[in-house]
């Protein structure tokens with residue numbers, strides 16, 4: 279399946295389903311408010327040179343950090359914090375990213391005090407160098423508790439697929455000879471240093487420590503367990519992390535570590551809550567360009583998931599399908615490695631959403647593969 283969005287793919291942020299599919303027919307929950315809203319987003323800034331610091335507004339610096347992936351960058355931000363700076367996200371633990379930090383600390387950040395290191399969530403590009411930055415500066419790590427402990431729950435780089443995870447892939451109908459590809463997800467943990475062994479917790483609506491009273495913590499769910507965003511009403515700025523990206527849709531996946539999860543409802547609820555923020559707010563995302571048009575982007579993403587839900591339901595109407603079969607229907611193009619896992623996880627997220635609503639039912643077949651079928655009578 280072609281991936282027409284203009285930004286390339288990142289294994290951490292990118293949805294495998296970020297395609298413009300057939301127009302939404304309907305879906306009871308999300309389509310009504312979203313369909314047809316395609317207002318253009320406005321991008322006030324061009325991408326800066328990778329590795330350089332750009333002032334977006336007084337007290338807000340933008341650092342475009344290069345990454346050795348298909349998605350070739352992450353946006354990091356530095357916020358004025360008294361006589362120092364708060365670093366928001368770190369980049370992955372790659373030699374390239376470490377070299378950028380080294381050159382900044384030898385150049386424009388020479389002598390600058392780092393007051394804290396905020397990680398919006400645990401994914402490698404966001405928290406990979408937290409340990410180095412905290413150790414170097416003596417600054418605390420600021421994270422939500424679920425993100426901090428969720429990272430600790432992942433086993434790190436492994437050479438074999440753990441039995442619990444193998445059981446997940448089997449129930450999904452994932453071909454056994456592709457299990458090795460599934461295991462590539464653990465290789466991403468080579469890009470995260472072990473986290474510092476203490477952290478300061480971020481809680482929803484709290485003022486961000488070390489800054490003026492206006493930066494507030496907002497929490498989103500669905501992409502990762504307790505994703506922090508930072509919002510300043512006075513500045514009319516939202517640092518959205520991966521919760522709201524302008525050009526790619528965020529990956530919403532069930533994973534082997536929490537196979538019964540239903541993250542799509544949480545994701546859609548988080549999107550809805552963002553509509554309380556004024557539309558004119560400047561959104562500073564982790565990937566892509568800063569933009570205005572928050573409400574339009576929320577509507578686009580709601581519409582995207584409505585289309586995917588319709589396609590998922592249609593697939594399970596034709597015959598009972600395994601998660602893997604649904605993923606092949608949603609992504610007929612060739613996939614490699616971890617993209618398979620993301621497609622599988624995103625397909626299961628949409629199936630679990632439909633199952634929770636009673637739109638599909640599932641049962642294990644004689645070989646232990648779970649098959650989903652559309653219920654003949656749709657709930658009103």
Ligand SMILES: [Zn+2]
Nearest residue numbers: 290291401520
């Ligand atoms: Zn992420």
